[in-house]
Amino acid sequence: MxxxxxxxxxxxxxxxxxxxxxxxxxxxxxxxxxxxxxxxxxxxxxxxxxxxxxxxxxxxxxxxxxxxxxxxxxxxxxxxxxxxxxxxxxxxxxxxxxxxxxxxxxxxxxxxxxxxxxxxxxxxxxxxxxxxxxxxxxxxxxxxxxxxxxxxxxxxxxxxxxxxxxxxxxxxxxxxxxxxxxxxxxxxxxxxxxxxxxxxxxxxxxxxxxxxxxxxxxxxxYSNKKISDLQADNFVSKLEKLMNAEELYKNPNLKLIDLALKMNMSAHQLSQLLNDNLGKSFSTYINEYRINEACEKIENGSYLKIEEIGYEVGFNSKSTFFSTFRKIKNTTPLLYKQSQTVSEPRFQSSNL
Structure with missing residues (x-):
């Protein structure tokens, strides 16, 4: 052959x-x-x-x-x-x-x-x-x-x-x-x-x-096995330390499974922890970190433009940043920045 x-x-x-x-x-x-x-x-x-x-x-x-x-x-x-x-x-x-x-x-x-x-x-x-x-x-x-x-x-x-x-x-x-x-x-x-x-x-x-x-x-x-309060507190504490230390939220492509691997737990367990113990979805939890970081930059007088701050904290588009900011803070990033510049002189005059 x-x-x-x-x-x-x-x-x-x-x-x-x-x-x-x-x-x-x-x-x-x-x-x-x-x-x-x-x-x-x-x-x-x-x-x-x-x-x-x-x-x-x-x-x-x-x-x-x-x-x-x-x-x-x-x-x-x-x-x-x-x-x-x-x-x-x-x-x-x-x-x-x-x-x-x-x-x-x-x-x-x-x-x-x-x-x-x-x-x-x-x-x-x-x-x-x-x-x-x-x-x-x-x-x-x-x-x-x-x-x-x-x-x-x-x-x-x-x-x-x-x-x-x-x-x-x-x-x-x-x-x-x-x-x-x-x-x-x-x-x-x-x-x-x-x-x-x-x-x-x-x-x-x-x-x-x-x-x-x-x-x-x-x-x-896993759905039938609820995480105990003590175990949940330990997981939440570990999660907060991880987020603050590595600033994972700044990754615009961060997914639930990525964070779960960092936590050494299944994606379903992490989702259960966020929903049952923190009352938040994964996207809400991550976006809160991003918006809080954006607010800190605005309050500290960052030289970056508003939309640049959004990209800096982990959002992959200007529209998503603006809509998420309004949803969490009930105002726009621009109005939030204006409110900070207005309140700052009053704070200084009250200390004179």
Missing amino acids: NFGQQMLFFFSAIGAFNGLLLGVYLLFFKKKKSLPDFFLGLILLTLSIRVGITVCIYFYPDWPRIIPNLGLSALFFTGPALYYYIRSSFLKEQFDVKSAVKSFGVLILILCGVGILHFIFPNVWNRYFATFIYGIWTIFIFLSIYDYYILSEKYAKSNQFILPVLVSNAIIFLSYQLLSTGWIQVYCAGGSLVFSFVLYANFLVLFNKKYQAKVAKEETK
């Missing part, structure tokens, strides 16, 4: 290999195993076997003819596994295990019966075997979509992974169907690349959902 073929082989095979490992794990090694896990593992295992054999046959065409037929035999169970994965995910305890076992038993008998034909009518078997397998897969894909539509309306709360698994199987099914019919002229391993792409896309979706669920759980955990 040249370098291009080696890269195609690598990207086609890596999805099959990882899918095979995940399927074996779900089927045999997962500790807390459920029926949906079993059927999902069966889906991954059968697809991975089919994809892996497809890749090998494409790059090593001299393999015996029986090898690709073994891949098709594995694919024979993909559709039924998807169908029962959806049903078991929705029905849970109501799922009829005995019915599923009987169905798989019948399917195994059918496959064995069809396999015997290979020894009696090899030419006919080779010609129609793939059509038979894809026909069964087609039937169960449509049954799965229909069951998902019916059961999703009846059972609102269900496994959040059902739809991604169904959509992924439908995509892989369509890619193999289009390739097998010749409507799309792509090399045989194209379906394998689709499988690899879909597998890793699902990893990203599922891990993202798990991460979001974990974040939501953490937020709920």
Whole structure:
């Protein structure tokens, strides 16, 4: 194989290999195993076997003819596994295990019966075997979509992974169907690349959902755990010392998470501290420091222009500085400066 073929082989095979490992794990090694896990593992295992054999046959065409037929035999169970994965995910305890076992038993008998034909009518078997397998897969894909539509309306709360698994199987099914019919002229391993792409896309979706669920759980955990008064006083004291010592408020891009990292606490805890114990939002807390600093500069007769003082204390625009100043001090920076220049002579004359 040249370098291009080696890269195609690598990207086609890596999805099959990882899918095979995940399927074996779900089927045999997962500790807390459920029926949906079993059927999902069966889906991954059968697809991975089919994809892996497809890749090998494409790059090593001299393999015996029986090898690709073994891949098709594995694919024979993909559709039924998807169908029962959806049903078991929705029905849970109501799922009829005995019915599923009987169905798989019948399917195994059918496959064995069809396999015997290979020894009696090899030419006919080779010609129609793939059509038979894809026909069964087609039937169960449509049954799965229909069951998902019916059961999703009846059972609102269900496994959040059902739809991604169904959509992924439908995509892989369509890619193999289009390739097998010749409507799309792509090399045989194209379906394998689709499988690899879909597998890793699902990893990203599922891990993202798990991460979001974990974040939501953490937020709920902290929201139910109120900071004690003594601990809050220590946090507030530490926060004030940090703000005065490092003048963090002068950073116009300061965010809640940045300040939380400085405090060695989570952003949710810091937000809870500001809201519950100080009665202020993060932006209000920071802007008060900025406005107080601006007032000190105005009172001390700073040579800077009004808008320059705003930039100096941490505001990133003149309009934001003016509106925040008015909100906190109930006056404008210019009027505040005029009030300081008017009151200063009176103070001096009263001391004469």
